[in-house]
Amino acid sequence: MTGQNLHSLRKPVAVFDxxxxxxxxxxxxxxxxxxxxxxxxADRASFPYGSKSREQLLGILNRTLRxxxxxxxxxxxxASNAP
Numbered sequence: 001m002t003g004q005n006l007h008s009l010r011k012p013v014a015v016f017d018x019x020x021x022x023x024x025x026x027x028x029x030x031x032x033x034x035x036x037x038x039x040x041x042a043d044r045a046s047f048p049y050g051s052k053s054r055e056q057l058l059g060i061l062n063r064t065l066r067x068x069x070x071x072x073x074x075x076x077x078x079a080s081n082a083p
Contacts, residue, residue: 022079
């Protein structure tokens with residue numbers, strides 16, 4: 001989806017992950033809610049999370065959640081186990 005189309009989403013379910021491991025969660029959402037817009041955010045810029053401190057992870061999570069809230073989501077699924 002292009003940047004122009006992102007803002008046409010209506011109450012999407014946002015999925016946040018550090019990589020691509022949450023594809024199974026996205027597939028389950030699509031099966032359960034086939035008409036629901038889904039916004040997938042893979043945080044490749046901050047990956048890997050394993051060596052990050054608690055403070056760094058909280059900063060990443062706060063920035064990402066603020067960004068995703070800009071799309072007025074119905075829900076946000078944090079699919080990464082590190083945060």
